[in-house]
Amino acid sequence: MSTVFDEQPDLGDPDLPSMDLEDRHALRRVAGLSTELQDISEVEYRELRLERVVLIGVWAEGSLASAENSLRELSRLAETAGSEVLEGLIQRRSRVDAATYVGSGKARELDIVAAAGADTVICDGELTPSQLRRLESVVQVKVVDRTALILDIFAQHARSREGKAQVELAQLQYMLPRLRGWGGSLSRQAGGRVAGGGGIGTRGPGETKLETDRRRLRTRISRLQKDITGMSTGRRVQRGQRRRRDVPSVVIAGYTNAGKSSLLNVLTGAGVLVEDALFATLDPAVRRAETPSGRAFTLTDTVGFVRHLPHQLVDAFRSTLEETAEADLIVHVVDGSDAEPEAQIAAVRGVLAEIGAGHVPELVVVNKIDSADPVVLQGLRAREPGSLSISAKTGAGLAALRDAIEAALPRLDVQVKVTVPYSRGDLVARAHAEGEVLATEHVADGTRLEARVPPALAAQLGAVLDDRVQVQA
Numbered sequence: 259m260s261t262v263f264d265e266q267p268d269l270g271d272p273d274l275p276s277m278d279l280e281d282r283h284a285l286r287r288v289a290g291l292s293t294e295l296q297d298i299s300e301v302e303y304r305e306l307r308l309e310r311v312v313l314i315g316v317w318a319e320g321s322l323a324s325a326e327n328s329l330r331e332l333s334r335l336a337e338t339a340g341s342e343v344l345e346g347l348i349q350r351r352s353r354v355d356a357a358t359y360v361g362s363g364k365a366r367e368l369d370i371v372a373a374a375g376a377d378t379v380i381c382d383g384e385l386t387p388s389q390l391r392r393l394e395s396v397v398q399v400k401v402v403d404r405t406a407l408i409l410d411i412f413a414q415h416a417r418s419r420e421g422k423a424q425v426e427l428a429q430l431q432y433m434l435p436r437l438r439g440w441g442g443s444l445s446r447q448a449g450g451r452v453a454g455g456g457g458i459g460t461r462g463p464g465e466t467k468l469e470t471d472r473r474r475l476r477t478r479i480s481r482l483q484k485d486i487t488g489m490s491t492g493r494r495v496q497r498g499q500r501r502r503r504d505v506p507s508v509v510i511a512g513y514t515n516a517g518k519s520s521l522l523n524v525l526t527g528a529g530v531l532v533e534d535a536l537f538a539t540l541d542p543a544v545r546r547a548e549t550p551s552g553r554a555f556t557l558t559d560t561v562g563f564v565r566h567l568p569h570q571l572v573d574a575f576r577s578t579l580e581e582t583a584e585a586d587l588i589v590h591v592v593d594g595s596d597a598e599p600e601a602q603i604a605a606v607r608g609v610l611a612e613i614g615a616g617h618v619p620e621l622v623v624v625n626k627i628d629s630a631d632p633v634v635l636q637g638l639r640a641r642e643p644g645s646l647s648i649s650a651k652t653g654a655g656l657a658a659l660r661d662a663i664e665a666a667l668p669r670l671d672v673q674v675k676v677t678v679p680y681s682r683g684d685l686v687a688r689a690h691a692e693g694e695v696l697a698t699e700h701v702a703d704g705t706r707l708e709a710r711v712p713p714a715l716a717a718q719l720g721a722v723l724d725d726r727v728q729v730q731a
Contacts (some may be wrong), residue, residue, distance in 0.1 A: 267601045299624065311336055313346040315382030316354050328565065332382045332404060335564075339410050358393045359385055365396040372398075384566065387436045405432060405568040411537050414572065415717040416645040418488040418541045418648045427482040430575040434475050437468060486574070505692065506555040506667045508547070509618075512591035513602040513612065514562030517625040519543075520558040521591060525660070537562055542581060549664035550622050553694045555624055560583070563609045565601065572612055583615040587666050589659075590622045592638070594630035599638055613706050621646070621666055623659060628652050672716040679704040688715055 313332050313389050325348050328560035333343050347370070355361040359381055360368075371379060378400045379393070392537070394401045409432060410427045482523055511517045514536045522528050526545040549555040558581050560634040582588065590606060592599050603622070610616055622645035624630070624638055635647055646662055648655030673696075678685050693711035699708070711719070 306330050309341045309342055309378045310374070310375060310376045311378040311380050312344055312376045313382065314360060314368075315346075315348050316360060317348050317350050318353050318457040320344060321350075324598065324601070327601075329382055331565065332380065334409075334536055335404070335407050335411060336380055339407055339414070341378070341380075344376050345370055348689070352657050354383065355389075357389065358396060359383070360393075362392075362396070365393055368397050378402055380404070382679050384568070391434065395619075396580045399498075404566060405570070407538075408564065408568055409571065415537050416541070420486065423482050423486050423489070424574040425571075427479060427486065428570040430475050430479050430482070431570045431573070432568065433613065434472065434479070437471050437475070452500075454486045474672060490580075506553075506587070507558065507581070507585045508555055508589060508663060508667070509558045509560055509585040510589045510591060511560050511582055511615075512562065512606055513593055513596075514564050516562065516591045516593040516596075516602070517650050518562065518591050521589070521623070521648075522557060524653065526557055526560075531728050540706055544581075549667070550660050551694055552690065553664065553667070554691055555586075555663075555667060563606045565605045567605070567609055572609065579613045582610065582714050583613055583618065585615070585618050586668055587663065588615065588618050588620045589663070590620050592622060592624045592628055592645075594624040594635055594638065597712065599624070599634065600641065603642070609660065619666060624646055625650055627654060642711045659664075669710075672713050673708070674716050674719060675706075675708045676719055677701065677704050677706045678719075685715075685719060 281302040282399060309372060313329055313407050314335065315325060315329045315332065329348060333346060336343050348369075349360045349364055351361065358365045368379075376399060379397055379402070381393075381401065381403045383403060384405045385401070390401050390403070409425065409429050413422075413429065416422045416425045473697070510522055512518050522543060522545060526547045528543060528545045542561070543559045545557050546554060548554055560579065560582055561575060588610070590603070592602055596602055607616070610618075622642045624635060624642075624645055624647045627635060627647045627653055628649040639645060639647070646655055646659055646660055650656075682704075686698075689707060689709045689711055692715055693709045695707065697708040698705060
């Protein structure tokens with residue numbers, strides 16, 4: 259780790275005595291962030307398609323290792339968005355500069371941007387509109403913050419109509435306070451006899467181009483919100499049908515690229531996309547699964563979370579994330595091979611609390627133990643009592659996971675002993691599909707059945723078969 263820039267200390271900063279002066283006034287290069295190009299064909303392709311970016315972050319709290327891990331994650335996000343990462347720098351400050359994010363002096367010293375031939379600077383944080391404008395005016399290249407980068411990745415990966423609408427809504431909400439125009443595009447409408455004037459009906463103060471753009475954005479945002487509300491109706495109807503049938507709901511949640519889709523595939527044979535990439539799948543997938551005893555439940559794979567997930571995305575995807583808040587169990591998948599799995603857990607729980615899912619029972623599942631550090635796994639087990647360690651890739655620990663899911667599901671509290679006539683085989687089939695069958699026997703009068711079933715099915719059995727049903731609470 260080498261110091262790139264040094265300058266005289268700002269003696270007016272009251273926090274200086276508590277930190278190393280050299281660290282406080284140094285930009286640190288983070289090694290290993292440059293995009294590796296494999297062959298000449300890839301070089302040619304990337305020269306045509308990829309932006310050349312420099313990453314910069316502010317280390318204002320936590321450890322240096324945490325700040326570097328955050329910048330490495332930003333590097334992966336940038337590459338997922340289709341960029342070539344040239345450099346990664348960290349600025350040690352007591353707080354983020356309100357004007358230019360890194361401070362005006364440091365911004366002027368970012369000659370590495372021009373030296374590396376970069377056309378974009380990506381900041382590891384959400385910048386205000388004024389910070390974006392001022393930093394761009396200093397470095398003279400496009401400046402993008404972490405929020406815009408994540409929104410861009412979501413826009414590339416959204417596939418369903420609802421997913422595309424949700425991402426567009428989040429992008430427009432982010433863009434609205436950041437609209438800007440240049441030169442004549444901000445001038446007011448010309449009226450009267452002014453050359454190019456609109457004539458009768460256009461005289462007066464008129465409306466700026468910026469105001470027109472904002473009005474159009476607000477109109478589009480309102481339309482998208484109505485469309486998304488309409489699209490979510492079908493999902494609410496499906497959830498209501500499952501509730502009426504007392505089918506338990508289990509949701510797989512966790513950090514992006516923690517292995518949620520892989521886990522869904524091995525538990526249900528869903529065949530959804532699995533890729534070693536951030537936010538590879540955005541649209542939720544719901545599949546039917548069974549416990550070892552044969553009890554049916556639904557298993558839902560949700561969108562992955564990330565540190566500092568943009569609040570615009572959380573708001574836009576709220577209708578999709580409702581599935582998590584109404585689940586009977588959350589299987590919280592953690593990437594055991596990550597450098598900071600505890601930070602992943604904290605980020606995911608923060609989002610779960612934000613969407614109102616903090617009350618849902620949680621089962622922490624540490625994935626990728628085949629490539630994880632045993633010391634890290636031991637520490638996770640100590641900090642998360644009751645957690646399970648698995649590998650969706652090798653199958654290790656999956657049997658224990660299935661048993662744990664079954665034990666965590668809400669119990670069916672009505673037990674029946676009944677002889678069902680052979681003419682009502684549909685009731686036997688429903689008992690197998692919706693309940694937990696304990697014993698069956700074929701006798702002369704029909705099928706003798708002992709099972710735990712939902713109250714609604716027990717009531718229907720009682721109504722159809724009268725005194726043949728013996729209900730036990």
